Amino acid sequence: MDKNLDIQIVEALKAYLASGVEDQVNYQKFYLYSIVTHSTAIEGSTVTEIENQLLFDEGIAAKGRSLTEQMMNVDLKDAYLYAFKIASENPIYTPQLLQQLSALVMRRTGSEYSTIAGHFDSSKGEFRLCNVSAGIGGRSYLAYNKVPRAVDDFCEWLNKEIAYVYKTDIAACYRLSFEAHFRLVTIHPWVDGNGRTTRLVMNMIQRQLGLVPSIVRKEDKGEYIQSLVDSRENDDSTIAQDVMLSHHIANLNRRTLQYQENDTVNLHPDTVNDTVNSQNDTVSELKEGLKRIYIAIQKNPEITHSQLVEIFNISESTAKRATRDLKKLGYIEREGSDKTGRWVILK
Template sequence: MNAIYEKLNNALDEFNSLGVSNQIDFAKLYLYSIITHSTAIEGSTVTETENTLMFDEDIVPVGHSVTEQMMNLDLKQAYDYVNGLIPKKPEITVECLRHLASLVMKNTGSVYNTALGSFDSSKGDLRLVNVSAGRGGKSYLSYQKIPQRLEDFCEWLNGEREKKYEDSASIYALSFEVHYRLVSIHPWADGNGRTCRLLMNMIQMENNLLPSILRKENKSKYIEALSTSQEQKDSTIFVNFMMESMTEFIMQCIEDYKNSDEI
């Protein structure tokens, strides 16, 4: 077995044997952490504590823009929706992906007017313009090719979801590959990162795995791994980075748990 996979499997075994996730409110607060870090990568400065108060007590955080607040509230609703889908394990279609994107961008999306017509990112519309990753950055797939590429992506993904995987690390690897492939298509004008991480977590959760958190502190390494994979057309660079990040996170959870009053 690949050493990276083995290390993650071992960390998961210890995490589960200790019962770290059995702590009170672990699932809820863990989800809030996922949301906080995912939006932070996109520029939100709302903290986990502020999100907890906003989600549970309707207390609006002070000192943050309405856009930041809506980013977090929308992503919370998107995760709630996905949690409701998990037991059904529906087929992933282009329309399903568009709906996920519409939830993510519900209150922060925009209408774009182009020579080919208008599209609305708050409704999950696919982009009708070409985009690049910042000034002088990588150009993403031409918008004309997006519909067919998404159809191909969904066919591949549904096929992978039907397979039997030997261990948890292999499922995590699949979820990271899903993230890589979808974000490389870059179907939307806005919200690609959050939507891809949402789908990545959905694959993990439907397999009863702890959904991975991409911490804001790893943003630069995350972007670098993604960019390098795309430049070299080698997804394993990105997948391995995500595997190592997940292993590091779980081991930190274990250490924190052992040092707490829970044990």
């Protein structure tokens, strides 16, 4: 166990919360969308965060994406909304609760199975009645007939750990959530959706303990999966804990720095409208957020709203509101269509 990481997570979380990043309009919603997008991406989804935002908020399907992967994202989003709701109620973890969460995750993409051991339905969160292994030639998971007892033991362990962990010990709380994820995914209770469901449980525990939920980013997929393999092979779960903790520290630091550099909170509608209502016409008098958008357009008059979303980590509606207000102020105007046109600099 890397004790230095325990110190770093406290510092990273303190800086993250002190920055005010969570005070941004709709930040919690878009952070959840990020969790969902990355979790499904690890399982093969190609839907982007922007596409998920449009899918979740506007009901606009992503072009070129399969219906299955889009439904995978919708189901996981709904499962998270439910899990985060009950996390605030200090729930008791039971096999039935875990099956309920899995059923939400697999609601539209689950299937019915008939095996020698019997019939089960993954869309209902039912435990597998067949043996599974990790890929071709991979290590076999627990025999299906041992799953119910293993899940019972897991729930008993988890409830006891949550009851006795010191809520003020941030590192210990995060390590508990990572340990729970590792233990449950190692049991592999379901025939499908184990990764998504066990990461959901991990985030639910974090939310219950008052922590900022961690994101397993698709860019870290290889190291994340290898850490789970190494932990199993070495019978040492701290390997996975350290990797996931280091990834979370890096993500918190990345988001804090991004917020401080871009100051996107100044794109709040109220501050934008304050700028629009002012009488100053010079760039220096623009609110910082609008100024950054304006400078980006100056540098690239063909920049799109989607690109502004990526650069400044804002919603598409916020990007459109900013360009609209820049037009009202007389700084820019649009020439041509939204897709093939360009911005014209007026000042």
